[in-house]
Amino acid sequence: MPNWSCTITTSFTNIIRKMDLVLFGIQGSGKGTLGKLISDRYGFTVFETGGELRKLAAEDSDLGRKIKSILEAGQLVTKEVVMEIIADFMKKLPSGSKILFDGIPRSLEQAISFEEMMSQNGRSFLGILIDVPREEAYRRLTTRRMCKSCKAIYPSNYDKNSCEKCGGELYTRTDDNPEAIKARIDTFFAETTPVIEKLQKEGKIITMDGSKDIQTCRDIIFKIIDENFKD
Numbered sequence: 001m002p003n004w005s006c007t008i009t010t011s012f013t014n015i016i017r018k019m020d021l022v023l024f025g026i027q028g029s030g031k032g033t034l035g036k037l038i039s040d041r042y043g044f045t046v047f048e049t050g051g052e053l054r055k056l057a058a059e060d061s062d063l064g065r066k067i068k069s070i071l072e073a074g075q076l077v078t079k080e081v082v083m084e085i086i087a088d089f090m091k092k093l094p095s096g097s098k099i100l101f102d103g104i105p106r107s108l109e110q111a112i113s114f115e116e117m118m119s120q121n122g123r124s125f126l127g128i129l130i131d132v133p134r135e136e137a138y139r140r141l142t143t144r145r146m147c148k149s150c151k152a153i154y155p156s157n158y159d160k161n162s163c164e165k166c167g168g169e170l171y172t173r174t175d176d177n178p179e180a181i182k183a184r185i186d187t188f189f190a191e192t193t194p195v196i197e198k199l200q201k202e203g204k205i206i207t208m209d210g211s212k213d214i215q216t217c218r219d220i221i222f223k224i225i226d227e228n229f230k231d
Contacts, residue, residue, distance in 0.1 A: 025130035130210035
């Protein structure tokens with residue numbers, strides 16, 4: 001398998017100027033870690049649905065109160081509300097900001113609305129899929145640990161019990177049990193794979209091999225961004 005393969009069309013590459021990035025990857029692909037590295041290096045502002053939900057729920061605003069009531073009722077956030085959250089996020093950004101979307105869109109329904117919203121706001125995007133086999137993702141998720149303080153994630157070969165970044169205690173997340181992990185992986189393949197296939201047909205996604213170590217994946221994804229994003 002090559003390190004990365006590009007399915008983006010020449011015509012699309014030629015018009016890239018200020019463009020947003022959408023990261024796709026199965027749980028355990030290293031998407032969160034790579035997203036942070038990309039943000040730090042290239043100045044992208046990260047949009048992560050869960051984080052934005054929690055942030056808005058703490059705000060005293062019409063949208064914040066709506067989100068808070070949904071979460072307190074234990075209800076799922078609808079596609080329409082997710083799009084409203086994205087629109088609110090875009091509105092608050094300084095002019096010229098580039099966005100890194102982490103884990104959105106998750107379904108074909110979301111993808112259609114997402115592309116419409118991006119077009120309406122005069123924004124283009126490139127998707128990068130961090131491709132990891134199901135078996136490897138399962139292995140990573142069942143052996144990883146997280147820092148209680150800073151939430152940094154460590155693989156199974158990290159043999160210390162404290163975080164090297166902040167000294168916090170490492171633990172195994174309660175949702176990193178075999179049954180929950182299998183359900184999350186199955187959901188990704190059932191709901192998000194069709195989104196990836198759609199974007200591949202549109203020439204809007206690049207696939208890279210995410211089964212390498214994190215340093216190699218970092219170098220691969222930096223090369224993709226350097227070659228496809230123009231200022």
